[in-house]
Amino acid sequence: MNAASNAAQDAAQPYPLTVLGIESSCDDSAAAVIRRHPDGRVDILSDIVWRQNDEHAAYGGVVPEIAARAHAERLDGVVIDAMRAAELDYDDLDAVAATAGPGLVGGVMVGLMTAKGVAVARGLPLVAVNHLEAHALSPRLTETLEFPYLALLVSGGHTQLALAEDVGRYRRLGATIDDAAGEAFDKTAKLMGLGNPGGPAIEQLARNGDPERFKLPRPLHGAPHCDFSFSGLKTAVLRAWQDLPAPSAQDRADMAASFQEAVADILSERARNAMRQAADAGARVIAVVGGVASNARLRAALNAAAANEGFSLIAPPPKWCTDNAAMVALAGAERFARGMSDALDVAARPRWPLDQDAARAAPASGGGRKGPKA
Ligand code: KG4
Numbered sequence: 001m002n003a004a005s006n007a008a009q010d011a012a013q014p015y016p017l018t019v020l021g022i023e024s025s026c027d028d029s030a031a032a033v034i035r036r037h038p039d040g041r042v043d044i045l046s047d048i049v050w051r052q053n054d055e056h057a058a059y060g061g062v063v064p065e066i067a068a069r070a071h072a073e074r075l076d077g078v079v080i081d082a083m084r085a086a087e088l089d090y091d092d093l094d095a096v097a098a099t100a101g102p103g104l105v106g107g108v109m110v111g112l113m114t115a116k117g118v119a120v121a122r123g124l125p126l127v128a129v130n131h132l133e134a135h136a137l138s139p140r141l142t143e144t145l146e147f148p149y150l151a152l153l154v155s156g157g158h159t160q161l162a163l164a165e166d167v168g169r170y171r172r173l174g175a176t177i178d179d180a181a182g183e184a185f186d187k188t189a190k191l192m193g194l195g196n197p198g199g200p201a202i203e204q205l206a207r208n209g210d211p212e213r214f215k216l217p218r219p220l221h222g223a224p225h226c227d228f229s230f231s232g233l234k235t236a237v238l239r240a241w242q243d244l245p246a247p248s249a250q251d252r253a254d255m256a257a258s259f260q261e262a263v264a265d266i267l268s269e270r271a272r273n274a275m276r277q278a279a280d281a282g283a284r285v286i287a288v289v290g291g292v293a294s295n296a297r298l299r300a301a302l303n304a305a306a307a308n309e310g311f312s313l314i315a316p317p318p319k320w321c322t323d324n325a326a327m328v329a330l331a332g333a334e335r336f337a338r339g340m341s342d343a344l345d346v347a348a349r350p351r352w353p354l355d356q357d358a359a360r361a362a363p364a365s366g367g368g369r370k371g372p373k374a
């Protein structure tokens with residue numbers, strides 16, 4: 001945050017804000033309570049996440065209908081648990097925030113309706129949060145991170161580089177033209193017979209692998225822009241895997257390591273291009289956010305790329321990289337602190353680009369397995 005927007009914010013909101021956040025845009029039912037102080041410090045008073053991995057295990061991916069039903073069955077209990085763990089009453093809250101998109105719309109509707117119920121029953125303001133903004137702001141849960149900064153958002157449904165200019169103001173510098181990075185991890189894991197989500201399984205396996213064993217492509221290598229492509233990598237992994245009739249434990253580890261290395265290379269090369277653009281806008285920090293940001297190899301590669309460009313890397317603890325409600329509560333608090341809240345008839349949005357202008361200019365960008373979420 002620059003000095004001007006800091007001052008504007010303090011004038012608008014000089015007291016701490018206590019906010020309940022609700023997240024249900026994919027397969028995690030989550031609720032959290034945070035308190036955001038005017039100087040930007042955040043206390044995380046509770047954080048409850050109910051992961052639905054077991055429900056979807058038999059299908060090898062997230063089934064939207066099953067996810068929506070599971071959210072409907074659990075979310076009220078998760079909210080009650082979050083309030084209890086925070087040792088607060090609803091009267092202690094200043095606002096309630098929920099992810100209103102983008103995401104699997106059945107689940108998003110469940111979370112948004114739950115938040116509306118709390119808002120109506122307790123006379124609280126409602127803040128409809130963009131899930132991508134929640135990821136983009138997530139480093140501010142634990143770090144002092146001033147605007148503008150560069151955000152590399154890498155999750156199961158999205159891969160993009162955006163300049164975070166302020167709360168509510170993002171400029172997209174690039175995005176995937178096919179799969180999301182997390183989706184590439186999940187598909188590779190599935191091919192190798194690993195469980196879902198695939199990212200953590202690949203990372204674990206890669207620890208004992210040789211990242212140079214399989215020569216995998218880096219699609220768009222050397223391109224001057226900030227867009228990504230992962231589909232050629234996916235096809236190359238498939239071919240290399242099929243060439244191993246009976247893969248040994250070492251083959252598996254080497255494949256995981258070679259794939260992970262390729263993704264880390266692709267992401268850090270594009271991040272380097274974006275850092276050069278972001279530097280012109282005054283940014284000196286790159287924040288990596290979203291589920292894939294928990295990957296230690298990726299963090300190391302980005303750290304090296306950042307150092308080369310005179311940037312510093314901020315990567316939230318893994319728990320705040322994967323979907324959680326603390327980041328939603330924080331995005332709600334940051335918006336509310338700037339006078340932004342929403343009417344009770346606000347709708348769930350399956351699509352909701354972070355940078356609406358860029359999305360209008362290039363609507364096809366950002367596809368992914370989770371379809372509507374991308
Ligand atoms: O942000 P997130 O929890 O949900 C979405 O908004 O999509 O991201 C989930 C994605 C999955 O594709 C998962 O495989 C990936 O993040 N992921 C990882 C790791 N942990 C989660 N990918 C690579 N390495 C990890 N350690």
Ligand code: ZN
Pocket residue numbers: 131135155156290291322323
């Ligand atoms: Zn997410």
